[in-house]
Amino acid sequence: MKITLFVPCFVDALYPQVAISTVRILEKLGHTIEVAEDLNCCGQPAFNSGCWAEARPVGERVLDRLRDAETVLIPSGSCGAMLRRFYPELFAGTPHEAAARALSAKVFEFSEFLVEKLGVTDLGARFPAKVTYHDGCHSLREMHIQSAPRKLLARVRDLELVEMKQVVCCGFGGTFSAKFPMISTAMGEVKCSEALATGAEYIVSCDSSCLMHVQGLIDRQKLKLKTIHLAEVLAAGMDAGYRMPDTGCRIQDTECPDTNEDGRADE
């Protein structure tokens, strides 16, 4: 299958290893990857801020670029929700409505694509750690992704998944985190304490934007927790001896998380 990868701006700039892991996994499964190199933004920040007039031109560019794509994959539930759930609303009653609906039907988030579309749950990954899973709200409630990431984690060798007691938002919410920083921070603190209560070393999620918020709090408050995207967990131990390229990120070798020195968290 030919897969067009849409890499959101923050994944490109801050978490390249998420997209690299996605590419490696899909290539290993024998698919051809095309990266939509000229696409970086889905327009969600403007859309969620009420500026639909500013979000539309961004969206139109995406619709145009992805018109002929067979399948579009986004390693972010939040951006996926924007394309699948909100574009049809954003473009309702405009000449682009049909294109928005057509795109909506062929957009997938990473974990649901593997499980629902490809029927894959075991990638042969090994990740010796106790982890908890964070449901990004857009993934959970707009994309209805709940079981797919858990099915994938269940097949990772030496990984123990412990669920948090509450399914609760991490407090990021895009521009909300800047408009109401203290409420957002309080929500993040609740999330961290839920995760800490499980005794997990890692919070795994399909949403790097949530993890960015949580990691920001973890670093500031020096909590004994780490965050990692599901794609990185699944890429771990895929080919023995494979080393991730040096992207400057703290977890460079997802193959052996134990040997990775994450200064503050491991202290």
Next chain:
Amino acid sequence: MPTPVTRFKSASRVLARDLRHRDLIQSALGKYEIKRDEMKARFQDWQGARQTAAEIKYEAINHLDRYLTEFVTKLEARGTKVHWASTAEQARQIITGICRDRQAKRIVKSKAMTAEEIHLNEVLEKAGFEVVESDLGEFIVQLREETPYHIVFPAMHLTRGEIREVFQRKLGDAPSDNPEELTMVARRVLRKKYVEAEVGITGANFAIAETGMISVTENEGNARLTAALPKTMITLLGIEKVLPKLADLALFLPMLATVGAGQLISGYNTMYGGPRQSGEADGPEEFHVVLLDNNRTVMLADAEQRDALHCIRCGACLNVCPIFRNVGGQTYGTTYPGPIGSVITPHLRGLQEWKHLAFASSLCGACTEACPVKIDLHHHLLQHRRTARAEKPVWWEKLAFRGFALLVNTPWLWRLSLAMGRIGQEFHGLVKGTKLDPAYVWTQSREAPPLAKQSFKSWWRNRQ
């Protein structure tokens, strides 16, 4: 001059970092969640029940004219006087007028959010009446001269110690902070009030069109006493409370109890069909029903958000809302706090003045998932944002989003800004977390994520 938005911002900043408040609410709602889930599990099909409830409300609201007429005709047939109030002011005048005509001095009231909405107590007290809240939680917040914290649990933010303190100060009687003893103190005070009062005012949970009856749900029996003992009974309710059939209560009563308080069914569920009929031993001599619009018809005219009139005021959306749980109910400065309040307050009191509530949300959608009548709450917040900005654009914000789109979607500009950002972040430490920091809104409480040495797209290009 403090405006609703500045008041909200300053109050939320304080409460969000108040760990005592956070623990209190987390623990109270944690207990509620356990009971709620136990009760939900007793429904054969909870999602099916929600769908049915939503359909019943959809039918009621879409034919509100017909059901209201039916409700009123049936009520009047048994001697109830029905009053239509288009505005809060009209409702206040009607109720004050009835109390004056009866030469009342003392009024006893059971819990009614609609009365909070029209600031009834304030007006009645100004007119010289003594008004006493008979619901224990409402009684406590009334003694503390506060507004209710929550639409179902008005005093949930208070500890026993704080309740004892106010009883001691205002009633001169608080033997201990034992809940039972404190309840007995309130009971002694309130029993006298029921007997003395000339007028009793209640709210309503549902209005049944088929039979012309008011349904009141409670756990303390206070609403029954408020309705039964005074000679005159007044019920104030919003026009959206109507349900088509009596049988609809078979679903709505357990549903309200389940998500409202984690109960199978509330302690007392009473139907009121009119004043004392000839041959009956008790009940009020006169029964007045005041039907309040107060911009509900504005919501009805809004096809997109009409479903907000489905609300049964159960509080389920408040209980699951991470914003509510961190800032508390009084911070909103509205009658209805939490997600439903953020959706309906702009309709009731003006979008431009209250739009900040729609922005004060991560749009997580926990509310929509919890709502027993399936109101599309978090998407309505998104629509409020859109309408607010379309009505009154913010030029710098438009400019910022246009600039951002240009930056991220022009590959060379994006590469350039990443390169500059990598240099910039080397010096970020000099100002990080201070007010000079351009990222202060983020870094005052969180670390900024470092830019990767190589972006994904650069890796991809090198690999090709």
